[in-house]
Structures are given as structure tokens and as C-alpha cells.
Amino acid sequence: MTTAVKAAKPTAVKAAKATAIKQRTLPMLVMAVFTVYFLTPIWWLFVGASKSSEQFTSTNPLWFADFDLFTNISDLVAYREGVFLRWLLNSVLYTGGAALLGTLLAAMCGYALAKYRFRGRELIFNVVLSGVLVPATALALPLFLIFSKVDATNTFWSVFLPSLVNPFGVYLARIYATASVPDELLEAARIDGSGEVRTFFKVSTRLMFPALVTIFLFHFVAVWNNFLLPLIMLSDERLFPVTLGLYTWNTQVNQIPELRGLVIVGALLSITPLVVAFLLLQRFWRNGLGAGAVK
Amino acid sequence: MTQILSTDIEAKPDETAAKPGRAVKYGWAVPFFVVPFGLLFVLFYLLPIGYAIVQSLYTVERTGTFGPAREVFGGLVQYQRVFENGPFWESIGRVLLFGVVQVPVMLGVALILALLLDSGLVKGRRFFRLAFFVPYAVPGVIAAIMWGFLYSPNLSPLKSVTSVVDLLSADFVLWAMANVVTWVYVGYNMLIIYSSLLAIPTEVYEAAKLDGAGAIRVAWSIKIPLVMPAIVLTTVFSIIGTLQLLAEPQVFRSFSSAVTSTYTPNLTVYSTSSIPNFPLAAAFSVVLALATFVLSFAFLKATQRGDR
Structure with a gap:
């Protein structure tokens, strides 16, 4: 001026x-x-x-x-028959798969707790809610012991199945279902002869959609950050998620110096899709977090 | 998150909509919705907790030095060992010290940034919100690897600092890790506080403005008290996170010899289970989970009393 x-x-x-x-x-x-x-x-x-x-x-x-980024990337991908790509794929399955399926399960349970009156409802809710305060790391060791009883450690399922459970998701789903699915609508659907399950999938999940994205994001981060479970459970390198893989490489940098470059390129490759996804989905974090207050 | 928790009491499902006795009408719907999650919750949440408690009551016995190990019932022997285990309590002390410093710094910064974003004094809010949130997409392990390199004296862009003080030495490494945790979580906590600031209706400020209260006064006397539930809850989650510290110290072990195998309680659990001594590791887990629960519960209670 x-x-x-x-x-x-x-x-x-x-x-x-x-x-x-x-x-x-x-x-x-x-x-x-x-x-x-x-x-x-x-x-x-x-x-x-x-x-x-x-x-x-x-x-x-x-x-x-x-x-030299692209040379570095092709070196990384070529290293030890492409084990890094394998880790990325594992991470997608563990994290994305568990979060997707886990969100659906949590949504169904939270929805039932919000919309139906049945015996034991409050008990179930309170038990699940106290599960929120139990840190995931506290469960890793006993889970390992249980899976070793049935000879199932060091398998894909030993990490995937426990990752499906997210009590916080149930808690959020109950709040969101109460807030966004009106009882009158369910009543109208019943009069139209729609079954409860059908109503849930055709009507309620649509109303709850932004909330479901929020639950998915929370779940995703929880699994993505849970390091102790795969660390304790897995010994076969080909089952590792990318975090555990990069961690093992990093511990070997002193013996095999060439790994340092691979760790750095690998770290960049594994966070880039997440940073992009988080930024695109950021409004869901905010909307979801604010949902309780808007009421 | 806090708002969600605090409004829960009001958000109880509409009791009038479904009268008692009508449950029959839902048929199989309720079990259909509840059982899949419920089953997994029992198998992978409740069962492990129970199993950890049972396991912690056992003890490993060997016949001779090289004989096969057997697990026999030992009552509270493991708990006695836990309480006599010096390094374990040192590690608890260490994470408590970490938490007492790191949690207030992290949440203080998150609160200030959220208030600034909300104050209307900042241009480009969208950009800053996104920029601060980026580190949250980086998992703890990778964040620790990145910062480990940044702290390393010969690679760091912070050479002017790292050549004077060794950030990975025994004196500094705890705070070096505190910085990693802060870096990852400030943006996330800021977003929680910011979203509860956005939820405050603007009428609340109008009276204050008429009275001539400045931005700082409004922030201190109106905004902070109103977002207190959000701050309390982020604190509880931070306390839980601090006691569970694992990924960062585990990664830092390859950067710094100052980080021992019992540096944090969870590292102790992990290294005890790799011996392997599962009963003792289970007892450590149980004590740690209890300590976490007691501490976060005590904090919640203390802040509730303060409100009255």
C-alpha cells in the first residue's frame, strides 16, 4: 500500500x-x-x-x-526380490482391510446399541467402553500366548484378526447413530415392510456415512501405529507390515550401510499415500470430532 | 473426542421409541448386528486380558540347569518379582518424568495453535491446519527413524546443534524422543481442541465483546474453560500413550546406546517375553495396564472435582 x-x-x-x-x-x-x-x-x-x-x-x-529419486525407488523395489512391495501390500491388507471390516462390525454393533432396546444393552456398552481404556499394547503379549497355544503365531491372521476389534469405533458409532438416524425413519421403513438388516444397509449406513469415514480413519491409525503386535507375533519377513520391515532394516544399518538409503526412500514411499489421503479426508476428522457437540 | 464423551449422557438413545416387550419384533436383527463384533471382542480383548492374569500366576521351573522348562502355578510370586524389579520401576519413573514434561508442552502448543486458528487473526487457516496435521499421518516407527537420522551428528541438517550437544546421549535422548512424540501428535490434538472451539456458538462471545474484552481475555476467560473437556480427554489419551511408549525407544536403540532394553515399561515387557519368560512378562503387562488405568482414572476424577 x-x-x-x-x-x-x-x-x-x-x-x-x-x-x-x-x-x-x-x-x-x-x-x-x-x-x-x-x-x-x-x-x-x-x-x-x-x-x-x-x-x-x-x-x-x-x-x-x-x-536420483527414481533410481533409488527402483533399487528399493529390486532389493531382495521386491520384499518392500510385499510389505506395502501387507500393510494395505492389515491396515486397510482391518479398518474397513472393523468399521462395518463396529457400526453394526454401535447401531444396535443405539437403536434397539434389548436386555443387556447397557452392560454390553459399558464393557465395550471400558475396553477403550485398555491400551492395545497391553494385549499384544497375551494375544501372542493365545495364538501360540493354537500354533497360529507368525501367520497373517494372527495380526489381522485382533486388529479388527476397535471398541472406540463402537462407542462412536452409537453416538453417531443416535444423532443421525431418526427413529421415525426406521418406523416408516418397518411399515413399508423393510427388514431391519435391509434398512440398516440401505438407509442407515447412508445417513451415518460421514461418521463411518471418521471411525474408519481412527481405526486405520490405531492399526497402522500398533507396532508391538506384529513385532511380537511375526518372525517371517514376508508377513511384515511396512513399519516393521523398515524397523528391521534400520536395526541392520550398521552392518549393511546400503540399507540406510533404502530405509529413507522406503519411509518416504510408505508415508506419501497416507499424507495425501489424510489431507483429502481431513474434513471428516473435524466433522466427526465435532458431531457430538453439534447435537 | 472429548465432546463426544461429554455429551454422551445426553445422547442416550431415545427410550420412548421402543417400548419394552417390542424386542421380539426385531427378530434376529439384534444378534445379527451385535454378535460379530461381540465375538471378536471376547476372543481378542477379554480373553487375552483374562489369559494374561492367569499366566502371571504361573512360574517357570526347570529340573536342573539344562532341564526342560515347565510352567507351574506359583501364586503371586511373579508380582513379588515385579515389585522387586528395580529397572522396571526406573522405567516407570522415566516415562512419568517424560509425561510430566511432554504432555503439558504438547497440549499447551496444541491449545495455543488452536486458539490462534480460531482467533480470526491468522490468514491462511486452511493451509496451517493441513500443515500441522501432516505429521499425524507418519506412524511412530517411521517418525522415530526420521528424527533419529536428524539427530545423528554427521547427517543432521541441525549440525550447529548436534555438533555442540549430542542429542542421542544418555542426558538428552529422553527429550529427543519427547520431541518426536510432540511432533507427531500436536496437530492431532490441535484439531480436537479446534473442533470444539468451532462448536462454541458465537453469541457467547458477543456479550464479552460488548464489554470490551480483548482477544486474549476472551480466549482465557471464555474459550479455554469451554474447551476444558477436550483438553482433559486429550490429556487422558496422552497419559495412556506415554505409559505405553514403545515404538520410539525401540527404534532409538539402533541410534543410541543410551536406550537400554528396559528403557520403558513396554520395552521391559518385550525383552522379558523374548527371554522367554512369559509369566513374568504377563505380570509386567498386568501391572502396567493397572497403573495406566489408575492414573488416567485418577486424572479424570481430579479434574472433575476441580470443576465443582
Whole structure:
């Protein structure tokens, strides 16, 4: 803004503008500093993943040298007959599969707890709710012992099946079903002769859809972050999720230095789809979290 | 999340809609909806908890030094061992120290960022919200690997810092990990607090504005008290998370020799089970789960009393 324009304005407005700018400076500065804090490690990862291993140590860690990202990716994919791709696929199955199926199960249970009166309803709800306070890591060891009783450790199912259970999802589903599925609608569907199960799939799940996305996201993160369960349960490298795989490589970096580059490229590849998905779905986090308050 | 929990009491299902005795009408619908989850919950939640308790009452016995190990009932022997186990209680002390510092810092930053986003003083809110949330998509293991490299003296872009202080030394490594956890979770906690700020109806502020209250005054006297339930709940989840600390220290073991195999309680559980000594590991698990429950419950109670 030029001085001429400023001078043309009444003094009061000018003063108000000046205070407004002064008021904004500090908040914007704080935001800028934290943006740098949150994004620098990601930026560093991206830059690091694009460098050859000599340049990784010899050039500025926060700026590009020769852009070798695609060479690095093909090295990573080729390493040990493509075990990294296998890990990515496993992660998709463990995390995505368990979250998808787990969301459906939690939605059904929470919906029944919200919409039907039956004996033992409150008991079931309270038991499930106290399950929320039991940390998933506390279950990993006993789960291992149980699975070893039936000789089922070190299998896909030993990680997948326990990951299906998400008490917090049931809890959220009950709240959301109460808030978004009116009883009158269910009554009308009954009069039309629609069965309860059919009504759930055709009508109620549609009304609950944004909530289901939120439950899915919570579930997804919980499984994705559960490190102890696969760590304890799995010994066959080909069953590892990508987090466990990269962790094992990272522990071997001192013996096999070439792994360092692979860990960095692998870390970048495994978080990129998630970062994109999270950002696209972010409104569901907010909507879902706010849902209780809107009521 | 907090709002959800706190409004639960009001959100009870409509009791009038379904009169008693009508349950018959639903036929098989209720079991159809409840049993699939219920079965898995019993198998993979309740059963393991019960099994851990039973297992912790056993003890490993060997006939001679090289004889086969057998598990025999030992009563509370394992619990006695847990209570006499110095490193375990040291690790509990360590994560408590970690929590006492890290949780308030993390939630303090999350609260300030949420208030700033909500204050109307910040332009480009959408961008900042997204930027702060990005780290939450990074799982703990990968975040720890990334920061481990960033802390390493010869690779780090923070050379000016890492050449002076070794962030991976015994004195600093706990706080180096605190930074990793903070980095991942600030954005998530900020989003929870921010969404409960958005839920406050604007009329609430109008009276304050008429009285000439400034932005800081409004934040302190109106906004913070109103989002207190959100803060309490994020605190409880953070306490649970802190006591369960595993991925970060486990990863840091390859960056720093200062992180021992009993550095946190969960690392103790893991290394005890790899010996293998399952009864003792189960007893550690049970004590840890109980400690977690007591602590988060006590915190909830304490804050509720404060409200009155």
C-alpha cells in the first residue's frame, strides 16, 4: 500500500489498520515457526530420498543434489526380490482391510446399541467402553500366548484378526447413530415392510456415512501405529507390515550401510499415500470430532 | 473426542421409541448386528486380558540347569518379582518424568495453535491446519527413524546443534524422543481442541465483546474453560500413550546406546517375553495396564472435582 493511499484515509481508520497489522504479526509469526517445525522433517526426507548415498552425506541435507529419486525407488523395489512391495501390500491388507471390516462390525454393533432396546444393552456398552481404556499394547503379549497355544503365531491372521476389534469405533458409532438416524425413519421403513438388516444397509449406513469415514480413519491409525503386535507375533519377513520391515532394516544399518538409503526412500514411499489421503479426508476428522457437540 | 464423551449422557438413545416387550419384533436383527463384533471382542480383548492374569500366576521351573522348562502355578510370586524389579520401576519413573514434561508442552502448543486458528487473526487457516496435521499421518516407527537420522551428528541438517550437544546421549535422548512424540501428535490434538472451539456458538462471545474484552481475555476467560473437556480427554489419551511408549525407544536403540532394553515399561515387557519368560512378562503387562488405568482414572476424577 502506498503512502498516498494511506494518507487519503481518515486517521482513525489508519490507526485501526495499524493495530490490526500489529495484532496479526505475532500470531502469523508463531504459525510460520511451527509450519517450519512440522514440515522440515518431511522436506528433509523428500530431499534425502532423492540423493545417491554419496551425496546424501556430502551435500546440503535440505537441498537437492542430482535428482536420483527414481533410481533409488527402483533399487528399493529390486532389493531382495521386491520384499518392500510385499510389505506395502501387507500393510494395505492389515491396515486397510482391518479398518474397513472393523468399521462395518463396529457400526453394526454401535447401531444396535443405539437403536434397539434389548436386555443387556447397557452392560454390553459399558464393557465395550471400558475396553477403550485398555491400551492395545497391553494385549499384544497375551494375544501372542493365545495364538501360540493354537500354533497360529507368525501367520497373517494372527495380526489381522485382533486388529479388527476397535471398541472406540463402537462407542462412536452409537453416538453417531443416535444423532443421525431418526427413529421415525426406521418406523416408516418397518411399515413399508423393510427388514431391519435391509434398512440398516440401505438407509442407515447412508445417513451415518460421514461418521463411518471418521471411525474408519481412527481405526486405520490405531492399526497402522500398533507396532508391538506384529513385532511380537511375526518372525517371517514376508508377513511384515511396512513399519516393521523398515524397523528391521534400520536395526541392520550398521552392518549393511546400503540399507540406510533404502530405509529413507522406503519411509518416504510408505508415508506419501497416507499424507495425501489424510489431507483429502481431513474434513471428516473435524466433522466427526465435532458431531457430538453439534447435537 | 472429548465432546463426544461429554455429551454422551445426553445422547442416550431415545427410550420412548421402543417400548419394552417390542424386542421380539426385531427378530434376529439384534444378534445379527451385535454378535460379530461381540465375538471378536471376547476372543481378542477379554480373553487375552483374562489369559494374561492367569499366566502371571504361573512360574517357570526347570529340573536342573539344562532341564526342560515347565510352567507351574506359583501364586503371586511373579508380582513379588515385579515389585522387586528395580529397572522396571526406573522405567516407570522415566516415562512419568517424560509425561510430566511432554504432555503439558504438547497440549499447551496444541491449545495455543488452536486458539490462534480460531482467533480470526491468522490468514491462511486452511493451509496451517493441513500443515500441522501432516505429521499425524507418519506412524511412530517411521517418525522415530526420521528424527533419529536428524539427530545423528554427521547427517543432521541441525549440525550447529548436534555438533555442540549430542542429542542421542544418555542426558538428552529422553527429550529427543519427547520431541518426536510432540511432533507427531500436536496437530492431532490441535484439531480436537479446534473442533470444539468451532462448536462454541458465537453469541457467547458477543456479550464479552460488548464489554470490551480483548482477544486474549476472551480466549482465557471464555474459550479455554469451554474447551476444558477436550483438553482433559486429550490429556487422558496422552497419559495412556506415554505409559505405553514403545515404538520410539525401540527404534532409538539402533541410534543410541543410551536406550537400554528396559528403557520403558513396554520395552521391559518385550525383552522379558523374548527371554522367554512369559509369566513374568504377563505380570509386567498386568501391572502396567493397572497403573495406566489408575492414573488416567485418577486424572479424570481430579479434574472433575476441580470443576465443582
